[in-house]
Amino acid sequence: MGALDLARWQFAITTVYHFLFVPLTLGTVWFVAGFQTAYFRTGKEKYLKLTKFFGKLFLINFAMGVVTGIVQEFQFGMNWSEYSRFVGDVFGAPLAMEGLLAFFLESTFIGLWIFGWDRLPKKVHLATIWAAAVGTMLSAYFILAANAWMQHPVGYEISATTGRAVLNNIGLVLFQNTAVIAFFHTISASFLVAGSGVAAIGAWMLMKDRQVDIFRPAVKIGAVVVLLSAVVVSITGDMDAKIMVKQQPMxxxxxxxxxxxxxxxxxxxxxxxxxxxxxxxxxxxxxxxxxxxxxxxxxxxxxxxxxxxxxxxxxxxxxxxxPYVPVSYWGFRLMIGLGLIAAAWALWALWRYRGGRNPKGKFFNVISMFITLGPLVGISAGWIFTEMGRQPWIVFGQQKTADAVSPLVSPAEVWISMIGFTLVYLVLAIIELRLLLRYIRAGAPENVIEDPYDDSKNDADKQLYFAY
Amino acid sequence: MELVTVWFILIAVLWIGYLVLDGFDLGVGMLLPFIGKDDLRRRVMINTIGPVWDGNEVWLLVAGGATFAAFPLWYATLFSGFYLALFLLLLALILRGVAFEYRSKHDSVKWRAGWDKAIFVGSVLPPLLLGVAFGNIFGGSKIGPIAGTPVDFPLATDAGPINYLGSFFDLLLNPFALVIGVMLVLVFATHGAIFLALKTSGEVREASRKAAVKVGVAAAVFAVVGLLWAQAYSGRVAITLPIVLIAAVLWLAGIGMTLKGRDGWAFLFSAGTIALAVTALFVGAFPNIMLSSIDSAFNLTVHNSASQSYTLTVMTIVAVIMTPIVLIYQGWTYWVFRKRISTAQIPAQSAPGRADDRFAPAKS
Structure with missing residues (x-):
């Protein structure tokens, strides 16, 4: 394999892997913020327990999203230097904005949220998870706008002197319909992914008859979110398809x-x-x-x-x-099919647990485990379809992927980094999965302190409420 | 002022932000096996940076993203050229980041020992690699036009064909770069020790103050050699030499303040030293942003590597609005977590299902 194919494989491996954590983060952060808000408004302990339970799962997942995201920021330059040279004037802007507006916001406020339970008044602490959630949305928006520009370049001209793309309308780049619709499509799909996860975990706990009062609401809320987001995913998907036909009929x-x-x-x-x-x-x-x-x-x-x-x-x-037609054809079907199956499953779940029922048949839970992973596979298939369907172009109509690769990075170098990333990612995946399962099995905490801030503000020597 | 100059300054500011802030996180990580004699002490150390390290690391990502937006040809040449060094940097940052979050998530001695190693390696490698990269950027590396570039190509205005022509070992075996790399490791270790002294009380503070002085002296030796050597590459020695000398005085003052137990001043001085050293490197290089050891005609400069004025204007507006806001909320974070931590305040180890960690029985 030459450096080009290796670079494509590496980008595929690292990006698909990164994007396992992204939709989970984008969706779960709102569940956590929602549960905490519900606790704040109602004072019901079960919502605080749900906040803590899903908060832990969220953080285990978020950490992976953060560290694998650093690779993304760097590898445009590392493996795709001709691309970076050609598009930097345009593409760099939303990327830098993502850093300044979103990365700082999410990482700083996540830190405040994790460690701030006994350092911030309840209301302020609640605001930190919302700030982090806004940060994740901004992050998604800017990177999707950057990607939309690769699908459908606008707001630029090709410089007569250098032959490279030059930005001339940032408003178009940020707000073209390709970007706006991709945002709502991706975010609603992320909600679908997270919602089916929340509902499935809840259903599993109900099957085991554990903490039923806590996890019944999780099943219902998760399933409702799946259904609502399935509607939005379908509408935005339909809009996206009609734009795609005009912009990328191939x-x-x-x-x-x-x-x-x-x-x-x-x-x-x-x-x-x-x-x-x-x-x-x-x-x-x-x-x-x-x-x-x-x-x-x-x-x-x-x-x-x-x-x-x-x-x-x-x-x-x-x-x-x-493009390579089998991937486009099957990717498209996996995306739609797995989303629809999850929506049907959510309907079933709502019916099954209606009005306080808790039937014990195992069949539902066994297939739940597969169906709820479906949306994650589906959203991944959707993006593989989107990106591979654009080939041979890296920037549609402007630059081919083959011309975008770093000219002097040797195959040996890409082999080393690709094997290195893949091995580390594999090990981390095993560790992460085991940790997630362990925390799911442990269930929600039995004891929660309602107001750690109140406890600690008058006692300087008190133990930290949370510490690594 | 020209927009490209504004962005040259902004990139320098982002690097100062990163090196000052994540500098002490990395320093704390490096000192983990030395000051953290037992698990409780290690947890004190990790918890001093727990709430802030992630926000600090973002300065690096933004420095990268801003370089992409403002100087795409610099971003492309640097990142593709220093490929394996950046690969190792990424692996180190991945390990460190996951380690902080996962270390306390499972109650097992083996598990924690493994992550402690990851934190150590993930904290030593970044400054070493970044230092070597800085040494090559500001001391010169083998960059030049790629084969097939016409001889009359206007490189002074368009560095499009400039690529890194050397190998990974050319970067590593550059003695100046190695000195800068080792210097950065020692400076961060000191900076981290000074931060620990500021943020802890009791035994960890005492151990940190001792370490700050010891490592600080070793760092001073490398800093003097490295920064004086850097003057050989500086285009304005008349300005950069005084800056470097002030930096050296600040560093010694920082060590002095540590000896006197004035931790806040010590931290300000070590942060100031780092900021001044970076300033000297950038001022000495301007308008160059990446020097060629082959021919100065192949240097990347703010003039041949920058985006056009429209992009720079847009990004200037964003940066002028957002940077102060970021500084305010990050500053507030430090205020929220301003209290010193001691071993007495560390709750029992967390475990699955125990969100309220203080109720968890300690096992080890």
Whole structure:
């Protein structure tokens, strides 16, 4: 493998890994903030216990998100220096803003939240988790705006003297519809991921008959969040698809493995055979659905891969302009399918536990374990589809991935870093998973101190309420 | 003032912020096996930086992000060129970050001992690697135009073709860079010890004051050699030499204050020393931001590596508004956690299911 392929693999490994923790963090922080707010408003101990329980899980996960995120910030320059040179004038701005507005906010206020229980009045301490939550949202927004620019570059011109992209409208870069919709799509999907996790953990505790009074609300709140976010995910996903068809029609064609331009294009739910060939055999097909997703009309015209390839050759010169179709096709289906299954599961969960019921059948809990991991796999598949579907471009229409790689970083160097990151990430994944399971099994704390601040403010020598 | 100069200063400010703030976190981590004779003392040490280390580390990320936005050609050349050094830096920071959060999450001696090692390694490596990187940035490394660049390419205005042409070992075997690397390790260890003296009471404070003096003297030796050597690369010795001398006086004053037990002053002085040393490096280099050891025509400068004025204007507005706000809330964090910590205040070890750690029975 050459340095280019290795760099792509490394980016894929480190980014997919990083993005396991990101949606969990983005969603869970609101659950923690929500539970703590509920405690603050109602004074009910069960909400404080839920805050502590999910707060611990959140922090175990957050730490991994933070440290794997540092790699992301650095590897644009390390492995993709030609990309960095070409886009730095534009792409660097939202990245630097993310640091200044979001990273500082989230990391500083998370520190205050973790250690501040006995150092801050209740109200102020509650505000710190909200500040951290806002920080995570800002972080997501800026990085998604930066990514949206790679999907659909706007607000820039190509400098006549250097041949590189130069920013001329920051408002367009930050607020183009590609960015705004990607934000709401990703955030609602993150809520779906976190909500199904919260509901599943709650259901598991109910099955074991443990702390039922605490975890019944967790199941219900989690399931409701899954359902509500599934609605938002669907609406924003539909909007995203219609934009994608205009901005990156090849991606949509690849998602449906549609080789020839068609009216009333069907959507195949499953197919057999090789979708990367020019014909696969669809097993279940919904007539006109792809047309509807792409254009809003079941009769709409959807361009196929072969026609787009011909067009792009005319515009950009010879080359292959289609992404690897099987990944696009299956990634798209995994994303949608796993999200829908989770939503159906949430409905089932609400029905099952309605009005104080706690049925004991194990079947539900066994499949819950798989279904609730589904959204995490689904959101990952969605991003793999989004990024691989843009290939061969790194910046659509402007720079190819092959031209973006660092020219003098040797394959040996990338091998070393790729193996190094992969091994460390594997070990950390095992440690993190075991820690999460251990904390889930332990359940919520039996004792909680209602107001540690009140206890400690008059006693300077008191033990710290929380310490590492 | 030209916008590129403003951003040159801002990048220097971000680095000063990082080195001063995460500098003591890293120092505390390095001293863990030496001052932290038992688990209780180690926990005192870790808890002095527990609430703040993550926010401090962000200064590094922002320095990186701001370099990307303001000087993309510098970011690209530096990060791709110093590839393996940065890879090791990333591994170290990953280990350290996870270690702080996970160390107390499981009640087992073996588990904690493992994370203590991770904290130590993850705290020694970053200053060593960053120091070596700084030495190569400001002392010169093998950067030059990539093969195939036309001879008449206007490198003075566009450093697009400039890449790092050397190897990892060229970075490491640069004696000046090695001195700066070792200097940074010792300076951070001292800075961390002074911070510990300021933030703790009892046995940890006493041990930290002793360490600050001992390591501080060793750091002084390397600092004198390194910073005087740096004058050989400085473009304005008339300004940078006095700055370096003031820095040296401050450092000694910091050690003196530690001996007298004036921990606050000692910390201010060691922070000031770090800030002045970074200032001297940047002032001496301006308008260069990365020196070439091959030919000064290949230097990266604020003129051939910067973004255009529109981007710099936008980013200046963001930085001018946000930097003071960040300083205010980070400053407030230090105020919230202003109390000294002693071994008596450390609650029993946490364990799953015990959110209220003081109720957890201690096991070891």
């Amino acid at each position: 991606k949509m064609a690849a998602a449906e493995a549609l080789y020839n331009t068609t009216d009333k294009a069907p959507f195949s739910i499953l197919s057999i055979g090789d979708v990367s060939g020019s014909s696969a055999t669809p097993v279940i097909e919904v007539p006109g659905l792809t047309s509807f997703m792409a254009t809003g009309s079941f009769d709409g015209n959807v361009q196929g891969i072969n026609d787009l390839q011909a067009q792009y050759e005319q515009t950009y010169g010879p080359g292959n302009y289609a």
